[in-house]
Amino acid sequence: MEPIYLDNNATTRVDPAAVEAMLPFFTEHFGNASSIHAFGSKVGQALKQARQQVQTLLGAEHDSEIIFTSCGTESDSTAILSALRAQPERNTVITTVVEHPAILSLCDWLEKEGYIVHKLKVDKKGRLDLDLYKSLLHDGVAMVSAMWANNETGTLFPVEKMAELAAAKGIMFHTDAVQAVGKIPMSLKDSKIDMLSLSGHKLHAPKGIGVLYLRRGCRFRPLLRGGHQERGRRAGTENSPSIIALGRAAELALEHLDYENTEIKRLRDKLEKGILAQVTHAFVTGDITNRLPNTCNIAFEYVEGEAILLLLNKMGIAASSGSACTSGSLEPSHVMRAMGIPYTAAHGTIRFSLSRYTTEAEINHVIEAVPPIIAQLRKLSPYWKENGPVENPEEAFAPAYA
Amino acid sequence: MWEYSDKVREHFFNPRNSGPLEAANGIGDVGSIQCGDALRLMLKVNPDTETIEDAHFQTFGCGSAIASSSALTEIIKGMSLDDALKVSNQNIADYLDGLPPEKMHCSVMGREALQAAIANYRGEKWSDDHEEGALVCKCFAVDAVLIEDVVKANNLNTVEEVTFYTKAGGGCAACHEGIEEILAKIKAERAGPGEVSPPLKPLAPKPAAAPKLTLVQRIKKIEEVLESIRPMLIRDHGDVDLVEVQGRNIYVNLKGACSGCMMEASTLGGIQQKLIEALGELVQVLPVSYMPAEA
Numbered sequence: 282m283e284p285i286y287l288d289n290n291a292t293t294r295v296d297p298a299a300v301e302a303m304l305p306f307f308t309e310h311f312g313n314a315s316s317i318h319a320f321g322s323k324v325g326q327a328l329k330q331a332r333q334q335v336q337t338l339l340g341a342e343h344d345s346e347i348i349f350t351s352c353g354t355e356s357d358s359t360a361i362l363s364a365l366r367a368q369p370e371r372n373t374v375i376t377t378v379v380e381h382p383a384i385l386s387l388c389d390w391l392e393k394e395g396y397i398v399h400k401l402k403v404d405k406k407g408r409l410d411l412d413l414y415k416s417l418l419h420d421g422v423a424m425v426s427a428m429w430a431n432n433e434t435g436t437l438f439p440v441e442k443m444a445e446l447a448a449a450k451g452i453m454f455h456t457d458a459v460q461a462v463g464k465i466p467m468s469l470k471d472s473k474i475d476m477l478s479l480s481g482h483k484l485h486a487p488k489g490i491g492v493l494y495l496r497r498g499c500r501f502r503p504l505l506r507g508g509h510q511e512r513g514r515r516a517g518t519e520n521s522p523s524i525i526a527l528g529r530a531a532e533l534a535l536e537h538l539d540y541e542n543t544e545i546k547r548l549r550d551k552l553e554k555g556i557l558a559q560v561t562h563a564f565v566t567g568d569i570t571n572r573l574p575n576t577c578n579i580a581f582e583y584v585e586g587e588a589i590l591l592l593l594n595k596m597g598i599a600a601s602s603g604s605a606c607t608s609g610s611l612e613p614s615h616v617m618r619a620m621g622i623p624y625t626a627a628h629g630t631i632r633f634s635l636s637r638y639t640t641e642a643e644i645n646h647v648i649e650a651v652p653p654i655i656a657q658l659r660k661l662s663p664y665w666k667e668n669g670p671v672e673n674p675e676e677a678f679a680p681a682y683a
Numbered sequence: 684m685w686e687y688s689d690k691v692r693e694h695f696f697n698p699r700n701s702g703p704l705e706a707a708n709g710i711g712d713v714g715s716i717q718c719g720d721a722l723r724l725m726l727k728v729n730p731d732t733e734t735i736e737d738a739h740f741q742t743f744g745c746g747s748a749i750a751s752s753s754a755l756t757e758i759i760k761g762m763s764l765d766d767a768l769k770v771s772n773q774n775i776a777d778y779l780d781g782l783p784p785e786k787m788h789c790s791v792m793g794r795e796a797l798q799a800a801i802a803n804y805r806g807e808k809w810s811d812d813h814e815e816g817a818l819v820c821k822c823f824a825v826d827a828v829l830i831e832d833v834v835k836a837n838n839l840n841t842v843e844e845v846t847f848y849t850k851a852g853g854g855c856a857a858c859h860e861g862i863e864e865i866l867a868k869i870k871a872e873r874a875g876p877g878e879v880s881p882p883l884k885p886l887a888p889k890p891a892a893a894p895k896l897t898l899v900q901r902i903k904k905i906e907e908v909l910e911s912i913r914p915m916l917i918r919d920h921g922d923v924d925l926v927e928v929q930g931r932n933i934y935v936n937l938k939g940a941c942s943g944c945m946m947e948a949s950t951l952g953g954i955q956q957k958l959i960e961a962l963g964e965l966v967q968v969l970p971v972s973y974m975p976a977e978a
């Protein structure tokens with residue numbers, strides 16, 4: 282059997298149609314879009330088309346609201362730093378504890394630089410307390426940044442509602458929609474969202490291309506200064522092949538949006554039910570009824586995630602884990618800890634993320650493969666006995682130190 | 684994914700000696716589910732010969748934790764207890780053809796479980812002042828606890844000094860921000876709660892105030908200190924010799940597992956601290972390779 286790729290929240294395969302669209306821009310149309318001559322003009326036209334394709338996917342009002350960047354991380358950094366620089370009288374950023382490191386590490390650094398950062402906590406299902414959020418909106422807040430969809434659990438935040446609440450207080454709103462774009466419908470022109478980040482490689486476009494959506498009229502300061510590309514809002518010669526591939530990928534994502542929310546969702550649910558029906562002491566994390574259609578995150582108690590991944594990998598199945606060991610730190614995923622998932626389970630969380638390339642046969646295969654792997658590792662675990670966890674695991678296993 | 688050696692993979696996919704051991708008469712439990720690593724080592728020791736006749740393990744942990752446990756049981760089977768106690772974490776890592784720096788703690792856990800199991804067999808109580816911090820420097824596998832200890836013990840103030848003592852920061856420079864944070868934290872602690880502590884407490888005895896020792900007295904004291912450290916080094920398959928004393932520079936020869944290993948600098952730092960205390964003067968302990976050629 283061909284390897285089975287269920288790690289599409291990490292990155293995706295570039296759609297062959299997107300590859301086809303970009304290839305001529307390495308060779309025939311290698312020109313610089315800024316040039317006056319014919320070599321450049323063809324590129325300029327293609328960039329314009331790509332901008333419109335992304336605009337359509339996002340439901341943005343103007344194509345000039347689309348700024349091409351080098352990745353999701355750059356878009357995130359640009360958004361938050363712009364809000365602080367454009368409004369020096371405001372020194373506070375509101376975000377959430379479950380953001381991607383692209384936001385969290387930046388915010389940690391901002392705190393060290395003297396800014397105030399409020400990180401909204403989440404409940405057991407990864408949901409925010411909107412009343413608390415409302416109470417934190419005041420004149421000192423430069424920007425609210427909340428992710429649209431969580432990369433580990435797929436949990437969706439009510440960003441449209443949050444943006445309205447922020448707008449009512451005159452506060453800019455940014456959303457890291459890297460995981461959401463192309464998986465759920467959106468219409469930015471009907472929202473109060475001021476800025477949005479997306480990343481090409483999560484929606485079957487190449488790696489190293491991103492977008493910052495910037496609502497017309499929103500005050501802005503560029504991160505990179507230089508030439509007049511992207512109207513001076515992001516200097517640097519355009520990565521034209523990748524931009525053009527992203528445009529095509531955006532078009533394809535829009536065409537597949539229905540499929541994503543029906544067929545992919547059905548396969549995801551089948552996978553989840555199929556595994557949970559056979560494995561005890563396992564549960565789905567996140568807000569089950571309000572999440573991305575392609576993502577499923579299962580916590581397997583009393584086993585460690587990296588060990589599961591290695592065994593899955595041996596069977597040709599690719600997934601990812603929130604275990605400490607896969608990140609090189611001592612703590613399991615900050616998202617799992619934020620939801621209060623006990624340590625007995627947090628180290629054993631596995632994320633399966635599907636795409637439109639995922640087939641029913643693959644899902645059936647994974648449903649068969651997972652239960653024996655968990656059983657095999659539990660057999661090795663000092664916390665597990667025959668058919669269940671040892672009673673009172675903390676006492677049965679009495680380490681000399683903990 | 685990690686760069687695991689074939690040997691690690693092999694022991695992970697086909698662990699040896701896993702599962703409970705009914706006849707065990709020495710059991711060592713280390714780690715916890717909170718840390719994501721827990722290991723139970725079970726030994727069947729022949730009471731007449733004090734040799735390990737069988738060894739089994741149960742492990743909750745990642746690939747290298749399981750492989751390290753499996754390797755450990757293979758290494759110690761048939762060994763006398765005294766020989767088994769000499770198995771170091773490096774031996775376990777070597778047996779597996781090496782572990783990634785982030786995973787060395789898995790082999791440390793194996794060694795600790797071994798000590799705990801033997802103590803349990805002998806009816807002794809084993810405890811470890813085990814403390815492990817987040818990995819700060821990936822290039823040289825140095826964690827926060829080690830950096831903090833060395834910074835405190837040697838009163839360090841800059842990233843360069845930390846690199847000199849621990850190697851941390853001497854590679855790709857990615858960890859400089861992290862090291863600076865540790866330095867800043869300790870500096871704040873040193874400063875203490877302003878009003879209460881006296882303004883400028885000397886952190887080490889002033890050299891001038893120390894009673895003058897003759898050269899022979901100094902060397903005797905130095906030898907005493909080295910003697911007291913030696914058992915610890917031998918346990919880690921190393922040793923230390925005094926080579927030369929030149930003013931405040933003390934040159935030593937680190938041997939065996941200590942020399943050239945990532946911990947060499949911190950070993951020297953530890954020896955230096957003990958010598959400063961014993962001699963009552965500021966001295967610098969240097970590897971013999973630093974000795975001026977003409978001396």
Ligand SMILES: Cc1ncc(COP(=O)(O)O)c(C=O)c1O
Nearest residue numbers: 352353354381383432457459480
């Ligand atoms: C939610 C989220 N934000 C940001 C990023 C970073 O995107 P990029 O890899 O394009 O910088 C990712 C990718 O992992 C993500 O999942």
Ligand code: FES
Nearest residue numbers: 820821822854855
């Ligand atoms: S991580 Fe410390 S020098 Fe590279």
